[in-house]
Amino acid sequence: MIHNPVNDKSPGGRRCVTDKGARRIRMWRIAGLTGLCLFLGALVAPNLEQAFAQSQHQGGGHGGGHGGGHGGGHGMVAEEAKHFPSVADDETKSIRPPQRKAAPDMAGNPEIGKQLAYNRSRGRCLSCHVLGPDSTQPGNVGPNLSDYGNSERSRAYTFQHIWDARVHNRQSLMPPFGTNELLSAHEVAHITAYLATLTRPVDDPDRTSSPRRSRREKVFIAGVDLTDADDYIEAGKAAFHQVGNNGRSCTSCHSAGKDGPDLEGVAATYPKFDADAGRIVAIQDRINRCRDTHMNSDPLKRGSARLNVLTSYIKYLSRDVPIQVATDGPAAQAIERGEQRFRRKAGQLNFSCADCHTAAKGQWLRGQPLNSLDNTAGDWPKHFIAGHDLGQISLQQRIRHCQVVTRTFPLDLGSREYTEMELYLTALANGEPVWAPTKSRLRGQ
Structure with a gap:
């Protein structure tokens, strides 16, 4: 009471x-x-x-x-x-069904890709993932991507996963960025190029100082x-x-x-x-x-x-x-x-x-x-x-x-x-x- x-x-x-x-x-x-x-x-x-x-x-x-x-x-x-x-x-x-999409025949620009990935209304990647060492308040709903470039994932796989992750996992929580017209094929290619540059692991933020709180x-x-x-x-x-x-x-x-x-x-x-x-x-x-x-x-x-x-x-x-x-x-x-x-x-x-x-x-x-x-x-x-x-x-x-x-x-x-x-x-x-x-x-x- x-x-x-x-x-x-x-x-x-x-x-x-x-x-x-x-x-x-x-x-x-x-x-x-x-x-x-x-x-x-x-x-x-x-x-x-x-x-x-x-x-x-x-x-x-x-x-x-x-x-x-x-x-x-x-x-x-x-x-x-x-x-x-x-x-x-x-x-x-x-709901639009999962869509397979081939990467465009272009070399993505990692700098543009980073700008898109960090943008809250475009790539939104920091909402769920740790990226580079300058990641600000990243989420952890998705995996840590700070060393994604070491994963040996192909460019085609990475492009497809951003375009529509449901092709790889029907239960994925990741928005279908390409299928639902959140990003263009060229923009996804730029983010793909940026992820390939991430090779240095960054720890998840220490949130032990922010414990779960009660309703009160x-x-x-x-x-x-x-x-x-x-x-x-x-x-x-x-x-x-x-x-x-x-x-x-x-x-x-x-x-x-x-x-x-x-x-x-x-x-x-x-x-x-x-x-x-x-x-x-x-x-x-x-x-x-x-x-x-x-x-x-x-x-x-x-x-x-x-x-x-x-x-x-x-x-x-x-x-x-x-x-x-x-x-x-x-x-x-x-x-x-x-x-x-x-x-x-x-x-x-x-x-x-x-x-x-x-x-x-x-x-x-x-x-x-x-x-x-x-x-x-x-x-x-x-x-x-x-x-x-x-x-x-x-x-x-x-x-x-x-x-x-x-x-x-x-x-x-x-x-x-x-x-x-x-x-x-x-x-x-x-x-x-x-x-x-x-x-x-x-x-x-």
Whole structure:
């Protein structure tokens, strides 16, 4: 059980911090005597009723920042992605079969090959392999290639392996760079020439100083660890009290003496099958249904800062409650479909979620460890930081962000496919406590 300094979690209650140091920090926030904390990548509004209207990085819509919409940075959907299969149920495109390719009649340039191999958006070789002595944060998903030139592999073999490794190993995790048009034949020839120059062994990075961390060591818990993530609780509580078009708010039903149920523990049961909707729904779907039927108000946009903080507050009302999503009945079939999508190869890189988080778990992709997702569903919404600060995002936004990064055409937030994938991941975490909202805790913090 996590000690929670926020004593009163009731929808109508007041936040009461008992620790003197925490109270002092809170007073500084209110008085504005310190620098303003960042809220979702933007400045916190002095009035918490306005806080959820400021989306991170001025991103609006899908939670802003690098994770939202079809915007820039890590949110940019590669144009080529639409030519490759997605995880959509009605997808008609198929994975391209393994393709044999003869090396072009040209001498590759090792210098150009090195530039391509080190480039994060072209060869991407350092993501999985140690190369030369100047390799920076190389991964170890693939073999160490620092002395590949001593391997006596033929030029034809090396070219083919880069072009499409599935010709040699149908289960290879290596993207089919040539078949899927990530690299041209001349570019593959240049990388082939560069690999032939690697003859001096380089040790894998010593990562004994970066041991595997527990779930608790990977996150700050809002309201416990006293970070700017605490503001998500405050902003969510403000959204919970905000009235809709008919003068009613969430508290009109869900507070002491009202007609609606106590919400403590409710979020721990979502996603779940909804008989009225005839499908699996996430907690965000339930929020928007209530806004429609009980508040005469428009739904909040999926992935928006306002819906994320409101979801965070409702999750917070279930703090430390074990996740207990149903795994029988209609949910069982949905979980099976969610797992199938989790394991389905898709996109231009020909990756599945399972490639990184099951087959390669425990290994490193560039400077990041690949973790199992078995116990993390209770952390979301999370202020997510991994290379880029994405601000506060939902679990479905994280799924979508991964697909954008792996050049898989993403689906709409709230789609059946993403909701059932969320259910699958949440079912893996059954029995784990709800800690949301959280914030990524980087190593050393």
